Amino acid sequence: MSTLTLEKVKTIKTLNNIAESGLNVFQDGFAIDNDSDNPDAILVRSFNMHAIEFGNDLKAIARAGAGVNNIPLDKCTEQGIVVFNTPGANANAVKEMVLASMLAASRNLFDGVAWTKTLEVEGEQIPKLVEAGKKQFVGKEIKGKTLGVVGLGAIGALVANSALDLGMDVIAFDPFISVDVAWNLSRNVQRAMKIEQLFANADYITVHVPLTADTKAMFNQETFGIMKQDVYILNFSRGELVNEADMELALESGKVGKYITDFPNEAVLKMKNTIPVPHLGASTAESEENCAIMAARQVKEFLETGNIKNSVNFPNASLPYVGKQRVAAFHKNVPNMVGQITSAISSYDLNIADMVNRSRGDYAYTMIDIDNEVNSDILPSLENKIKQIAGIVTARII
Numbered sequence: 146m147s148t149l150t151l152e153k154v155k156t157i158k159t160l161n162n163i164a165e166s167g168l169n170v171f172q173d174g175f176a177i178d179n180d181s182d183n184p185d186a187i188l189v190r191s192f193n194m195h196a197i198e199f200g201n202d203l204k205a206i207a208r209a210g211a212g213v214n215n216i217p218l219d220k221c222t223e224q225g226i227v228v229f230n231t232p233g234a235n236a237n238a239v240k241e242m243v244l245a246s247m248l249a250a251s252r253n254l255f256d257g258v259a260w261t262k263t264l265e266v267e268g269e270q271i272p273k274l275v276e277a278g279k280k281q282f283v284g285k286e287i288k289g290k291t292l293g294v295v296g297l298g299a300i301g302a303l304v305a306n307s308a309l310d311l312g313m314d315v316i317a318f319d320p321f322i323s324v325d326v327a328w329n330l331s332r333n334v335q336r337a338m339k340i341e342q343l344f345a346n347a348d349y350i351t352v353h354v355p356l357t358a359d360t361k362a363m364f365n366q367e368t369f370g371i372m373k374q375d376v377y378i379l380n381f382s383r384g385e386l387v388n389e390a391d392m393e394l395a396l397e398s399g400k401v402g403k404y405i406t407d408f409p410n411e412a413v414l415k416m417k418n419t420i421p422v423p424h425l426g427a428s429t430a431e432s433e434e435n436c437a438i439m440a441a442r443q444v445k446e447f448l449e450t451g452n453i454k455n456s457v458n459f460p461n462a463s464l465p466y467v468g469k470q471r472v473a474a475f476h477k478n479v480p481n482m483v484g485q486i487t488s489a490i491s492s493y494d495l496n497i498a499d500m501v502n503r504s505r506g507d508y509a510y511t512m513i514d515i516d517n518e519v520n521s522d523i524l525p526s527l528e529n530k531i532k533q534i535a536g537i538v539t540a541r542i543i
């Protein structure tokens with residue numbers, strides 16, 4: 146590792162509870178300091194970061210989980226801060242929660258159990274009252290019913306396959322499905338060419354898409370209008386995917402039979418026939434550990450080598466790190482950036498051993514390994530020279 150990297154212990158700050166096994170990834174050369182105003186990296190779960198000012202040393206934010214709507218991605222990109230998430234690391238936990246709550250809601254389990262607890266004061270009468278009262282909670286079986294899965298990513302694909310195993314018919318919609326998911330999806334999952342086709346045919350609908358400008362309020366008066374009467378809707382993605390005023394009306398009219406959501410708020414708790422879950426989708430020991438370890442490893446590798454895996458705002462880029470001096474630069478995706486960086490390097494009489502350049506939209510990332518033994522005295526001056534190039538957002542020499 147280079148002299149520059151060893152100069153300063155790297156500070157990691159956490160904004161949420163991050164599993165210990167993840168924090169243990171940071172050993173020599175790292176310190177966890179949750180009071181730091183200027184950490185090198187932040188680990189976060191659902192904490193809302195939109196109002197946070199970032200310190201000058203901040204290089205990376207890792208979301209130990211999937212959704213990144215709590216992170217100001219554009220601001221991070223403009224400041225050269227790489228944002229990671231942990232694709233798939235909590236998908237099984239959410240899949241199990243979706244299946245559990247779909248089954249429990251169908252069998253009126255939540256209401257039935259709550260009612261039974263009210264009988265505590267009835268003493269010996271309890272068994273008789275149970276037998277007399279159970280007819281209020283007659284449910285329906287999911288076998289033979291149709292589940293609509295909106296979004297076939299890490300979670301949606303697992304839910305779709307498992308629902309088939311439970312005897313359901315499954316129809317799914319995802320215009321951007323990845324090749325990996327397509328390979329792992331049962332061919333018995335029916336493909337909806339339009340989301341309306343899914344809405345019109347499903348008895349249960351579960352949504353597994355990120356919250357974006359395109360998906361916001363995708364469940365609204367118009368889309369409820371297409372759905373079957375008494376459809377059950379499961380939302381373990383984000384509350385804002387649903388227009389709440391329209392959901393309230395749909396629940397009142399019985400168009401939506403039940404709304405199961407991981408995102409309760411004041412409005413949701415006032416609606417009838419909702420099953421509010423306290424954002425428990427990913428809250429299992431296994432998933433918290435998976436996410437924390439994956440997030441921590443990605444941050445550690447980035448800080449130590451510049452390699453980027455699973456970024457949501459910068460291109461992924463890797464070069465085998467052989468311990469030689471490495472220039473890592475974020476820059477505008479415009480012509481001749483690589484040429485200018487390599488000129489800066491060769492102006493110090495240094496030779497290039499290897500390089501990678503990847504772009505994503507308006508920005509790009511370049512890593513260049515230097516072949517020579519570099520005198521550490523010149524590194525700050527080389528780093529500054531690269532930072533002076535118009536279009537460079539940030540640059541490090543590792």
Ligand SMILES: NC(=O)c1ccc[n+]([C@@H]2O[C@H](COP(=O)([O-])OP(=O)(O)OC[C@H]3O[C@@H](n4cnc5c(N)ncnc54)[C@H](O)[C@@H]3O)[C@@H](O)[C@H]2O)c1
Pocket residue numbers: 210211212213232233235236239295296297298299300301318319320321322323353354355356359360381382383407424425426427428
């Ligand atoms: N409740 C929880 O605890 C919990 C846990 C994990 C994830 N989540 C939420 O679930 C979301 C999905 O998670 P994931 O791990 O499956 O993510 P993912 O990125 O693997 O999958 C998302 C899928 O949605 C698809 N998609 C995007 N826009 C779409 C649209 N308009 N219509 C249909 N499909 C569309 C994408 O192509 C992708 O396949 C996350 O973004 C997060 O908001 C919640």
Ligand SMILES: O=C(O)[C@H](O)COP(=O)(O)O
Pocket residue numbers: 190191209210211212213235424426427428
């Ligand atoms: O997007 C996610 O991964 C989930 O919403 C999980 O959120 P949490 O890490 O706060 O439980």
